[in-house]
Amino acid sequence: MNSMTExxxxxxxxxxxxxxxxxxxxxxxxxxxxxxxQLEEMPEFNCxxxxxxxxxxxxxxxxAARNLALAEQKGLDIITLCPGCAGTLKKVNKTLKEDAAxxxxxxxxxxxxxxxxxxxxxxxxxxxxxxEDVGLEKIKDSVTKPLTMLKVAEHNGCHILRPKEFIGxxxxxxxxxxxxxxxxxxxxxxxxxxxxxxxxxxxxxxxxKIALQLARDKLNHIKSVDAEAMITICPxxxxxxDTNELRIEKTFDETYGIxxxxxxxxxxxxxxxxxxxxxxxxxxxxxxxxxxxxxxxxK
Amino acid sequence: MTQALQTPIKASEMDPKFKxxxxxxxxxxRLLRCFQCGTCTSDCPIARFSDTYRPRQxxxxxxxxxxxxxxxxxxxxxxxxxxxxTDRCPQDVEVASVIRVLRNLAVExxxxxxxxxxxxxxxxxxxxxxxxxxxxLKKRESVxxxxxxxxxxxxxxxxxxxxxxxxxxxTKG
Numbered sequence: 001m002n003s004m005t006e007x008x009x010x011x012x013x014x015x016x017x018x019x020x021x022x023x024x025x026x027x028x029x030x031x032x033x034x035x036x037x038q039l040e041e042m043p044e045f046n047c048x049x050x051x052x053x054x055x056x057x058x059x060x061x062x063x064a065a066r067n068l069a070l071a072e073q074k075g076l077d078i079i080t081l082c083p084g085c086a087g088t089l090k091k092v093n094k095t096l097k098e099d100a101a102x103x104x105x106x107x108x109x110x111x112x113x114x115x116x117x118x119x120x121x122x123x124x125x126x127x128x129x130x131x132e133d134v135g136l137e138k139i140k141d142s143v144t145k146p147l148t149m150l151k152v153a154e155h156n157g158c159h160i161l162r163p164k165e166f167i168g169x170x171x172x173x174x175x176x177x178x179x180x181x182x183x184x185x186x187x188x189x190x191x192x193x194x195x196x197x198x199x200x201x202x203x204x205x206x207x208x209k210i211a212l213q214l215a216r217d218k219l220n221h222i223k224s225v226d227a228e229a230m231i232t233i234c235p236x237x238x239x240x241x242d243t244n245e246l247r248i249e250k251t252f253d254e255t256y257g258i259x260x261x262x263x264x265x266x267x268x269x270x271x272x273x274x275x276x277x278x279x280x281x282x283x284x285x286x287x288x289x290x291x292x293x294x295x296x297x298x299k
Numbered sequence: 300m301t302q303a304l305q306t307p308i309k310a311s312e313m314d315p316k317f318k319x320x321x322x323x324x325x326x327x328x329r330l331l332r333c334f335q336c337g338t339c340t341s342d343c344p345i346a347r348f349s350d351t352y353r354p355r356q357x358x359x360x361x362x363x364x365x366x367x368x369x370x371x372x373x374x375x376x377x378x379x380x381x382x383x384x385t386d387r388c389p390q391d392v393e394v395a396s397v398i399r400v401l402r403n404l405a406v407e408x409x410x411x412x413x414x415x416x417x418x419x420x421x422x423x424x425x426x427x428x429x430x431x432x433x434x435x436l437k438k439r440e441s442v443x444x445x446x447x448x449x450x451x452x453x454x455x456x457x458x459x460x461x462x463x464x465x466x467x468x469x470t471k472g
Contacts, residue, residue, distance in 0.1 A: 013447070013448070015427045015428040015429050015431075016428075016429070018427070018431050018435065018439070018447050019427070019429040019431050019435070020429075020435075022435070022438070022439070022442070022444070025444060026442060026444065029444075041445045041446075041448070042448060043446070043448050043449055044448060044449065044451065045448040045450075045451075046422075046426040046427075046448070046450050046451040046452075046454070046455060047422050047426055047427055047428050047450070051415075051418040051419070051422065051428040052418075052419065052422065053399060054376075054380075054399060054402045054403070054406075054415055055402070055403065055406045055411055055415055055416075055419060055464075055467070056403060056406065056462065056464045056467075057325065057326070057399065057400070057403055058462050058464075059458065059459060059462060059464055062458050062462070063455065063458075066451070066454075095325075102325075109458050109461060109462075113454060158379075158380075158381035158382060158383070159382075162381065162382035162383065162385070162386050163382040163385045163386055163393070163395070164386050172386055197344055198344040198379055198381040198383070200344070200379070201379075202379035202380055202381070203345065203377065203379050204414075205412075205413075205414030206376055206377060206412060206414060207349070207377060209348075210345055210348045210349055210377070213348045214344055214347075214348065279442075
């Protein structure tokens with residue numbers, strides 16, 4: 001942390017989290033507070049713009065630029081929990097900074113609301129804030145109950161890493177950050193086949209069968225290495241595995257019973273925060289066996 | 300797309316200007332560089348489970364100017380936007396972005412799959428891509444989470460009118 005202002009961020013929730021992934025928000029706010037990261041709210045934010053990109057690239061640009069311009073007025077960088085929001089805001093930030101003609105065009109739509117995109121603030125995902133701004137040492141120092149008894153698998157998802165030209169964070173072909181953060185909790189982070197494969201969530205509603213097959217593949221791969229939980233950092237990936245695990249089991253006659261945790265839930269446990277404060281009750285897949293093991297302690 | 304690919308191509312179907320139009324749009328600039336190596340299709344998670352979705356074919360059909368076949372095809376909407384193809388293309392073609400450009404043009408022809416249209420409608424109504432139930436809002440309060448941002452639906456509607464997008468929401472998708 002270089003200065004006082006750097007540990008303050010404007011919280012950007014996006015759409016999926018308030019819709020059905022409250023556990024991510026509750027646990028993330030808890031661990032960020034524990035790590036001394038201050039969050040401010042922005043009551044004027046709208047959707048990041050990404051859901052409109054397939055139908056109107058221009059609308060996506062305007063919605064994203066408006067959010068960035070609001071953050072500029074506040075003089076704070078944005079922190080998002082959703083990698084889709086982070087990716088969109090980063091991409092639009094870079095594009096508009098580099099293309100003056102486009103910037104002027106987009107700013108015409110913001111003018112009436114008294115806003116102007118200048119390109120003076122950044123947007124970062126929660127995980128990037130943890131590794132780059134909070135720092136690994138501080139995270140390790142916050143761990144009071146190392147989870148050495150757990151073997152878990154991580155799942156990054158796509159938008160936290162790709163397209164690399166705009167994300168500029170970690171290596172999409174061999175990502176290390178989430179593994180490092182998982183290991184900071186004391187848990188063992190297992191390697192498995194096709195770790196960087198898409199969860200399938202974007203295909204839900206377009207072709208559910210393809211989406212479920214992708215998620216099934218992933219669950220099979222983490223089951224084969226005996227992972228006791230999967231750790232995610234994206235609300236959509238989480239919905240895909242947690243909400244749909246039972247459906248995948250029924251559709252393909254599989255048995256998993258693997259709990260899917262948001263990373264801040266895992267970190268929170270290692271910080272010694274009680275599971276009920278980390279919204280474990282919001283998870284669909286039964287997590288009691290894993291929590292019992294954690295509360296018993298030992299290896 | 301299966302049918303779109305299996306019927307013989309007539310020279311009259313090809314619009315030689317189409318590839319240049321796409322190349323002028325953001326994300327489509329490097330379309331002409333594609334030399335059909337197939338890296339995009341072989342690395343595509345959707346192609347692994349779909350009999351019809353092949354990004355390489357969509358790119359080739361676009362280069363050939365098979366405008367209607369590409370834009371009228373449901374297959375265009377199967378891309379999960381994971382950007383693996385974009386990141387791995389040896390010719391730096393932004394494959395996923397070319398597909399997004401094509402989708403935007405398909406919308407102008409009146410094609411919006413239901414799930415995309417529903418998200419647009421929800422954004423128009425509330426500023427959020429999903430209709431967040433009242434119960435969820437009350438629950439936020441009860442667990443001590445701050446109120447949700449207002450979402451700016453009036454502003455979004457006004458902008459959609461400015462960019463002439465609103466009319467697509469009124470057509471049958």
